[in-house]
Every structure is written in C-alpha cells, then in structure tokens.
Amino acid sequence: MSRDVRVRFGERLREVRTGHGISQERLAALAELHRTFVSLIERGERNVTLQTVEKLALALDVEMAELMPVQEQ
C-alpha cells in the first residue's frame, strides 16, 4: 500500500518550493494562500483540491503535473 497522497504531495511541493529557493511565506503570498495553509499542505495534513494545486503551480511557474507525486508500489 502506498503512503497517503497528502504526504506524497506535501513532499513534492516542498521539493519544488525549496528548489526555487523561496520560503513558505513567500510561496503563500505568490499563490494568494495563507502561510499556515501552505505549512499544513507540506506536512501532509491537507487533502488539497485542484484549485489549490493550480494556485501553487502558477506561483511556482510549473505545470500542475510537475507537482503530482508518482505512484508508489
């Protein structure tokens, strides 16, 4: 069984965000999301919707697909 998609997405988001060298606060501002909400997402405690994924992707200037975790065995 694969780990929770929330956790895998959170890890993926953190990878991309740190790869861009920006803070959670900065990402939150760019995506027009609350700072604590970004924190919750990266810790795998929120099962985000596609609209939130889109906001994050636009803020990070990547395709939504790039934020998707890969299926695990």
Added chain:
Amino acid sequence: MSRDVRVRFGERLREVRTGHGISQERLAALAELHRTFVSLIERGERNVTLQTVEKLALALDVEMAELMPVQEQ
C-alpha cells in the same frame, strides 16, 4: 485568463476514460466513487481533491500527472 481548472480536468478525465473504452459507471466502480460524482467531475462541476485524483488514476492505470490539465494562456 484560463478556463476553470474544474472544466479542464473534467475534459482531461473524459479523454482518458473514453480512451480506455469504459463507461462512467464502470470507472466509478473501479475507483470506488459514485457514478453521479464521476458525472459531476466530467462536467466540470466539482473541484476534486488529490485523493479523488489518485483513485481515478489508479482505476485508469495512469499516473496522476497524466490526468492534470495543461496550463492555458
């Protein structure tokens, strides 16, 4: 301004589902979702969560990223 992510995702899902030659009802059963919900999604009336995207991807045997719509101008 890009069209709503819900509409774009619904179109993408329908493409992949019909590409697999299965009905909404069959997809719903495979993904353990309700047939009415799959209908709502394909019509762009639901902003699905990552857990739902994962269920659909597993049911269709594709990566979650393959169900993601591409950013429009």
Added chain:
DNA sequence: GTGTGACTTAAAGTCCGTC
C-alpha cells in the same frame, strides 16, 4: 520562518431518484 490546535463556512462527496 515554520509547526500546531482550534475554529467557522463553504464545498466535496454520497445516495436516492427521474428523464
């Protein structure tokens, strides 16, 4: 700069049905 618990309200998702 980030983690966390608690909270309200908006929307996801279910289940019955008809056309």
Added chain:
DNA sequence: AGACGGACTTTAAGTCACA
C-alpha cells in the same frame, strides 16, 4: 450510458493565536 435534482454527511478552505 449519461445528465440532472434534492437532501444529506463529511471534509477542505481559510484564518487565528501561540509556541
């Protein structure tokens, strides 16, 4: 096989104070 409606339950969105 799929669109659509109504009523319902559950959960995400979004925010706050505080650590």
